[in-house]
Amino acid sequence: MRQFISVWLMTLLVGTVAIGSGESATAADDYDYDLVHSSVSFKARHLGISWIHGRFNDVAGKFSLDREDPSKSTFELTIKVDSVDTANKARDEHLRQPDYFDTKQYPTIEFKSTSTKVIKGGFEVTGDFTMHGTTKKVTLVLMGGKEHDFKKVKRVAFSTELSLKRSDFGFDKNAIGPIGDEALIIIDCEGVRNS
């Protein structure tokens, strides 16, 4: 009888834990970065008078949106620097060299959120931004976040811009030259909910 009660109590405990964890899993929706409908582009000043535009073609990421407790939402993005594309092959090759991105040493640019809060029209996400081997805390203002069902697949999109100085991330000042130190990264990200 005592053994039966212990087994019954154990079953009840395990069941409660399983239901509890199941509830927390369903509270947040997990999304994968949709490469087809997203873009990570950048622009940098040329001679201080115009802008050079480029983009990264190979990006991956995921985010988890918790509508009940948005502070538990998380965002991650990984950019393969080798995929840099400025519509000029010679310049792209030059940008991959150690004088600039040093893609053999630092193959990725990464962002990983550490805190999230809701703002009007989106989220303010603070996290670790790693580029060229240097990690700095940055805050992204993600605008958007509305859900859209398309062919029974839930999608969410965000847009943000990040201004940074290349010299803050260990880029050689001697190599900055006519291309300005400051660069603007523009992220338009559409996420597809994991089924």
Next chain:
Amino acid sequence: MPDPLLYLKAMGAAGIVSMTFVPAMVRARPRAGRTWLNSVCVIGFGLGLAAGCCVLSLRLRWPPANGLDRLLMIVVPAVLGIEFIAGIQRVPQWAAWLLRLTLAATIPAILLHGSIYLSGHDDEWPLWRAGVVMAVCSALLAGVWSLLAWLSRRSAGVSMSLTLCLATQCAGLTVMMAGYIGGGTAAFPLVGALIATSIGARLTLPFVGVPTSFVAPAIPGIGVVGLFGLIFIGCFFGRLPTGSAVVMLLAPLLCWISEAPQLRHQKGWLIGMLRLVLVAIPLVAVVVVAKHDFDRGMAPLLEAEHE
């Protein structure tokens, strides 16, 4: 952006420091012998290189952040330390060569540390492939190092140092023209320090009772490791073609042709000239090809950036 005047200043600064230090220290202890001469060459080279890097304002960081940092802050100091120890006459030759070969075996791993080649996550570079490539590179380095060290003992002279300087300078230019400007610039202080150390030591030999044919054993080692390191980072982190890299690394071995029976008893200056010409031929060919590629790919880009 490339600044030829700055590069010449860096080379000049490295040369002046080494050329001042080596003769001054050698003449300070005229009876000290070969160990002192070798030690002075090692320190003189190191000081000259440091001065040249200061003029270039090379951004070296600790811990080293890239291949060039690791070359200048780990590999070059390591070879200087080893050659300093190896030059002490009480140190047996087998122990000196054990140290040199250990360094030769580890240099590729040091230079590739933290890169995609050793991460194991890159599809093009599984660990076994990286291991094989590093082993081949180490074997090449050890081979060139030992053959040139043997040649310098067998038939010494300042010409071998000059051929190493020529190869290093051509490697620097080729690396720069392949798009890795920062890596190639390191050649200028390396060459300035090596050439001044070699000539400075040669000029003081008559005053210290050492045969004028003597070459400090440190010089071939430092020259070969500097040349190898520059080519290696240009090849693996820049876009230096493998064929050009191999030709430039092996070119100094052409000095061995002067050991042919018909040539080896010729006058010293003739042997020296022959060596320089023989080594220069493949190096010039590599530089010409690199310039051609540069004119097609990079030059229009740099011109557009300057407009």
